[in-house]
Amino acid sequence: MLVQKNVPLQGLNSFHIVARAQALAHITSEADVKSLLADPAWASEPKFVLGGGSNIVLTGDVKPLVLKVEVLGRQVVGETAKAVIVEAGAGEDWHAFVAWTLAQGLPGLENMALIPGTVGAAPVQNIGAYGVELQDRFESLDAIDLQTGETFTLNAGQCAFGYRDSVFKHSSSGKQDGGYSPIGLKDRALILRVRFALPKPWKPVLGYADIDKKMAEHCTDQPTAQQLFDWVCEVRHAKLPDPAVIGNAGSFFKNPTVSPEQCTDIIGRDPKVVYYPLPDGSFKLAAGWLIDACGWRGKSVGMAGVYEKQALVLVNRGSVDGPDGATGGEVMTLAKAIQTSVYERFGILLEPEPVVV
Incomplete structure (x- = not known):
């Protein structure tokens, strides 16, 4: 080829x-x-x-x-008592795929509308938004081994999903007992197709302030999937820059998880800190709030900057098609400076989401 x-x-x-x-x-x-x-x-x-x-x-x-x-294709491939199984090629645009599922009358992915990227990248990052992560809707995927050319299938357990994490972000893997026992598949596998289990019956996933506001505005406590899709798009458009206009990689840092003791300590020093309780008793802190509290909103290093409307997003202040934009070095210098500030003030080391190449 x-x-x-x-x-x-x-x-x-x-x-x-x-x-x-x-x-x-x-x-x-x-x-x-x-x-x-x-x-x-x-x-x-x-x-x-x-x-x-x-x-x-x-x-x-x-x-x-x-x-x-650039592997394309979207289709319904099966159905069980609890879910409809849909499949998409790894090269399909994620948001377009979510919109397509709704057009087929198959809700379940609407909370993850407008997340940039492709279907194949979604399991790598275990993308998520507004209470739903990819692992919650994942059924299986097909990938190809870049060393042997062998095609294989992984289920959710084999993908080792974590918060913005998966087996595809870690190195070193082995093949055991006639099948893949992935310790890590970074640079080893190329995802070809992904299948999703869309729940039957469907019910909305709620509980986020932005969505609560939309429900109050529309005087409903039981939104449709299409309403949720539209609201998520509206919220994301209002908070996040369009990559086609302002270069960015979305949320640049993961929201850190802390123990109850750590959370209590931070609340004692900064009562306005934004945090969310997790089922295991730990707490997730809003990384954007931590960055904002350290005064980084709107600041720049060279042509790399912190977005004025959301401190969690780093942006390229140059044109999207010209030679005057930020370098990767400037982006990472800015990111490291933010990490240092947050660590010095809160004792928390923020972890970047994007892959640095």
């Missing part, structure tokens, strides 16, 4: 950082991967899987062979 050389990546990452791939191949099917692995020129070369580019920070040109995932 055709492998392009010296490919610009500014339009293929949502931060719109200027960088190039030394080589790039467009992957539209399992056969494309097998063709590459059969080619002596590329079989043993390091590889980097690229989806929608919405969760990466490029700090320079990419030397490994970039595999741009």
Whole structure:
């Protein structure tokens, strides 16, 4: 298959950082991967899987062979007493897929509307919003081993989902007992298709202040799935910058989890801290509030800045298609400065969400 050389990546990452791939191949099917692995020129070369580019920070040109995932397709593939199973190709746009499920009369993903990226990247990050995470709706996925060319299927347990985490973000894996026992599949697997179990009967997932406000405005306590979808889109549009207009990778830091003792200590020093109790007794703190409390909202390092409307989002203050924007180095310098400030004030080390390349 055709492998392009010296490919610009500014339009293929949502931060719109200027960088190039030394080589790039467009992957539209399992056969494309097998063709590459059969080619002596590329079989043993390091590889980097690229989806929608919405969760990466490029700090320079990419030397490994970039595999741009463009596997398409959306279909209902089965049904059980408790769920309808739908499948989507890894290259499908996530938000468009969510909208499609609703158009088919199949609710369940609406709380995760407008999350940028592709379907294939969703399980890698275990995306989530407004009380629903991907793992809550996940059924299984098909992937291909980038070393052997063998296709395999993983269920939720094998994906080892955690908060913004999965087996695909960790290195080192093994194949045991005739099947994959993944310790880590980072740089080892390319996701081809993902299946979701959409619940029957459906009921809305509520409990977030932004959604509560929308319910009050519309005088209802039982919104439809379409209403939830529309409200989530409205809230996200109001709070988060459009990557097509302002380069960004969405929420840059994970919300940290602390013990009850830590939470009590922080509340004692900063009573206005935003926190949420978790089922296991721990507490999740709002990383955006912590960053804002340290005075970072609107600040910049070079052309990298903290978004004025939401301190959790780092942005590229340059144009999305010009050479004047932030470098990956500036983004990471800003991120590290924020980490230092938050740690010095609250004793908490914020963990970045995006993958740094």
